[in-house]
Amino acid sequence: MRGGGLKSCFTNSKKYDFQRWFLIRNGQLLYMKRNNGNSMNDSSQQQSSYSVMISDLRLCTIRPSNDNDRRFVFEIISPNSSHLLQADSQIECDQWINSLQLAITNLFKSSDNGNANSFASLPRMFSDDRPNTFLTAKVEIKQQMIKDKIEYVRSLTGNEKCCDCDADEPEWASINLGILLCVNCGGAHRGLGVSLSKVRSLHMDTWDLETLIVMSELGNTVVNSIYEAHLSNDMKKPNAETDALTRRSYIEAKYVQKAFLRSLPASNQMRSSTRTIKRWSVMKSSISTANTGNENDDDTSHTLKVNNRQLLTRRLTAPSDNDTTTDNPPAIWNMNIYLYEGARHRNVPMMLHALALGADKNFFNEHDHGRTPLIQTILSRSIAAAEFLLTNNAKVNLADEDGRTPLHYATPLANKGRGPIILLLKRGADPLLKDHNGIDACSLSMTIGDPDVITWYRLIALHEQMKQEDADAEKTYISILDDPVYMKEIARTPSFS
Incomplete structure (x- = not known):
């Protein structure tokens, strides 16, 4: 690989001002003092040892x-x-920055592919177009992943119409409720405040893959089976032509007053409904038809079966031993335990129902080591x-009775998938x-020996040090976690649907 001449100006507290020959090789930055009188391409110089x-x-x-x-x-x-380090021109400076950043990106990709010692794909120095081409390709891959997921969300049963008024082709979404809305109902939802409904445009706003994964677990049909379960003839659902005042009154009755909300199921109904979920992993199949079986009338079973009647059919496959959990009856039963059990079973519709009933998203379960619902989702x-x-404002660093945060739980599970770690770090988890x-999560990462996880945690530690000098220091690790390679890890994590 070709190198280049740079002037070393400053290292920690020491200042220098001499020219050196630098080289990127094997994931390291090497240097050699420039020899006076020798050409930069002198073969004797190229064969000398580097520091x-x-x-x-x-x-x-x-x-x-x-x-x-x-x-x-x-x-x-x-x-x-x-x-x-000082280059001879602005173009050369930009080329060095691009080449070093691209080398770092390729190192992460090499590690992710199980080939941490292979650096054949590292960039050639001073290439005018390869860094920009590579970065553009990454952006395009990410954008395509987001676009495909948005189209999948659109395809869910019920999402072809507005959740609240049945207007065709809704272009807005409430990301914490998991529904699609028309522009008029979207405006009414904005009036509810972000604590109740977080409205986003499908096309004009920026989307994360994680948010779209949540949207994929819900959808208008599922959510309406919860929020409109007891819709009576006395309250007529609005349509596309309904005036703004009537529309607003209906939406407030539905989401603020919870006038039509499905009631809390009995604990024995919940356990019988989730037992199958516990024993099986649920995966999507491209088959277009399936037998849905006989339905019973209890509240939670209805919610779960509606969730299963999405556009794509589900098929059951045997889980690994690590996927099974003991189905012990809760010592107490209320909306908080309902949320906790939903988190344990990866059941987002059940969790939505629990929050609608008033469950505490930061519930501290004193009957299970003080764990929170978020910790349960990490364990699952x-x-x-x-x-x-x-998305519904759970605290990402809230610890259990032993002081262990969700990241403490996610770190030892890195060998089963790093998606939860990536999500927690992007949402502000502190290692x-x-x-x-x-013991902190950073120490735990040294035990599991995953080089990427160790690097992520060290970058965050470095950022915390930089913040002491610059409160607005950029979170460079976020751009690394947003790489399409790691986005695919998030997409591969198990779910209920």
């Missing part, structure tokens, strides 16, 4: 430097040091259930919080 400036580029942040005394300077920040490895709670034994 290591950065031993692992994955731990580094690369950014332009706002150095008022020098031009064409960029900065390399690692957990243990900081380096300022459900991105949809976890993101549903976080440096210690439990009552003085």
